[in-house]
Amino acid sequence: MSYEEIYARSMEDPEGFWGEQAAAIDWYKPWSKVLDDSRKPFYRWFAGGELNTCYNALDRHVENGRADQAALIYDSPVTQSQKTYTFAELRDAVAQFAGVLRDQGVTKGDRVIVYMPMIPEAAIAMLACARLGAIHSVVFGGFASKELATRIDDAKPKVIVSASCGIEGSRVIEYKPLLDEAIDISTHKPDHTVIYQRPQVSATMQEGRDLDWASAAAAAKPADCVPVEATDPLYILYTSGTTGVPKGVVRDNGGHAVAMQWSMKNIYNVDPGDVFWAASDVGWVVGHSYIVYAPLLQGATTILYEGKPIGTPDPGAFWRVISEHKVKTLFTAPTAFRAIRREDPEAEYLKKYDMSCFEALFLAGERCDPDTLEWAQKQLGVPVIDHWWQTETGWGIAANCLGIEELPVKPGSPTVCVPGYDVRILDENGNEEAAGEIGRIMIKLPMPPGCLPTLWQNDQRFLDSYLSATEGYYLTGDAGYKDEDGYLWIMSRIDDIINVAGHRLSTGGMEEVLASHPAVAECGVIGAADQLKGELPVGLVVLKAGVEQPEEEIVGELIALVRQKIGPVAAFKKVVVVDRLPKTRSGKILRGTMKKIADGESYKMPATIDDPAILDEITEALIRIGYAKHQ
Ligand code: COA
Ligand code: AMP
DSSP: OOHHHHHHHHHHOHHHHHHHHGGGSOOSBOOSEEEEEEETTEEEEEETOEEOHHIIIIIHHIIIIITTSEEEEEEETTTTEEEEEEHHHHHHHHHHHHHHHHHTTOOTTOEEEEEOOSSHHHHHHHHHHHHHTOEEEEOOTTSOHHHHHHHHHHHOOSEEEEESEEEETTEEEEOHHHHHHHHHHOSSOOSEEEEEOBTTBOOOOOTTTEEEHHHHHHHOOOOOOOOEETTSEEEEEEEOOSSSSOEEEEEESHHHHHHHHHHHHHTTOOOTTOEEEEOSOTTSHHHIIIIIIHHHHTTOEEEEEOSOSSSSSOTTHHHHHHHHHTOSEEEEOHHHHHHHHHHOTTOGGGGGSOOTTOOEEEEOSSOOOHHHHHHHHHHHOSOEEEOBOOTTTOSOSEEOOTTTOOOOOOTTOOOEEOTTOOEEEEOTTSOBOOTTOOEEEEEESSOOTTSOSOBTTOHHHHIIIIISSSTTEEEEEEEEEEOTTSOEEEEEESSSEEEETTEEEEHHHHHHHHHTSTTEEEEEEEEEEETTTEEEEEEEEEEOTTOOSOHHHHHHHHHHHHHHHTOGGGOOOEEEEOSOOOBBTTOOBOHHHHHHHHTTOOOOOOTTBSOTHHHHHHHHHHHHTTOOTTO
């Protein structure tokens, strides 16, 4: 069937369509309703059904002839080590660690926070939670203690699983002191932690609270899969909102499993037995969906890579992994390709490797500039597919569905709506925009399986953040348009979220940190264009009257404060002191105009600006720190 036919079917008969796809998953009990819409606008997929996600990802493949096939290949240039787990080995390791968690009293519905580097034990801990019906919440290793503490207080985990250290390029980063501090400052305290001791660092353990992974696993008995409702949560993943308080995106078990497995073949064209590599981190949604769950549900081999695109050891790192492990499909963020291209513009390193196994590159996480896409196409000679999605949906909203039909690529567009998604471009009054007109990108309810059913214990915030703009539609937070051919173009965010090296960050959260400095009267943070990372945060601060501390010292303290409170991943390194900030007459800071100035773009004088002369001062200040060059 063509893309058009499949898409039409998914729109006309979503229950029939997804009910059929759900046959690819093993259920303990079939659902009573494919789509339960009795609590609109809260929709639930496969209500009444029972399954276990870990069983579907591991055990059933062991039982169906894939026991000896590689399930997970850990490739770690930073430790110069590799390890392959077959499906049988991974199932056993997961069952054993589920036994450890069960011994600590973890049962169905309990939360477990996973704060880990890119080692197999991170995936093992996630799958072990799924096995018990416990809800994992993975926190990215680049977040600081305070961010971790916020998540501990919201998720209230019984147990936290962590490791002694992570390795970032050539640096060893101790995780345990960060974890200890987070537990100190959080109100909720976990009963226990389980720490995986890596050879590089031996973490100091707190007696009675901290357990050593290896000894606990040796003492545990393997645990079996616990059936859960399709609508029970599988995980919570916190993501940046417009304030410093992150949103706890909930993922269910049933809809997620069905969507994940469907996407592997239909979007990525990956079959059971193929090797798939998502070069991301388990701390992000890409890692959840495409390092851990989707490839394993499909019976494919997944690569877990502890390294960078460059510097570990060189810009040929990705090509080495692809050729060594026979990767068919790679998924990464455009930043990774910009980094490789910057170091190896002619792709000389590519010539050293046999890439005959490689069939497609998928890019997502940030806008893909046509230049990068075309470079990748030229060097690799395979389809390069930009696709668009977000933590909330958990899988592609717009893509070129390679497993259905390869459509012509238009560089700069993530192609068309994925079956199941009814994407509309609406104006502020909820009216549909004509082709080519920019508006808010919305998804008509119900969204397909796998998308968030709500925010963790916060239905109201879910309604307020996503469903209140136009009745019957989900607000993606992105702005863009559809062209005459139905291709989507994602242009910008309509909120304070920025995208730094594919990492989603809140400028509002950074402003809260800057404002907490005793010398700062007010501030604004913008995402300025960056050639490598897409965007970089830039802070503009106004000091309180009478502050005598030297400006450079304050700037240094502000940079350190953001790193300490949010984490190195914020990449917050540029701050400038200004006398005042441009505002509307009602007092709203004109961040959009400041961004345009920083990027050297022309801008319209905002009609509501309080005092236009301020914009010249802002331009001069931004020039001082290397921005606004073309003004
Ligand atoms: N634990 C601790 N620190 C971390 C970390 C982790 N898991 N991940 C990143 N950091 C640190 C980095 O070391 C860096 O610290 P520094 O300021 O001391 O140098 C900082 O956070 C910023 O990290 P990053 O944005 O990754 O920048 P980088 O300069 O280290 O690497 C790229 C740049 C382009 C190579 C890198 O961003 C990359 O590989 N991107 C690929 C895209 C990607 O994986 N996106 C995820 C979503 S799909
Ligand atoms: P995250 O939740 O971290 O996956 O970030 C999601 C956001 O990243 C989206 O809402 C977009 O703003 C941006 N994004 C992700 N993929 C793309 C893409 N292919 N093109 C443009 N923007 C993207």
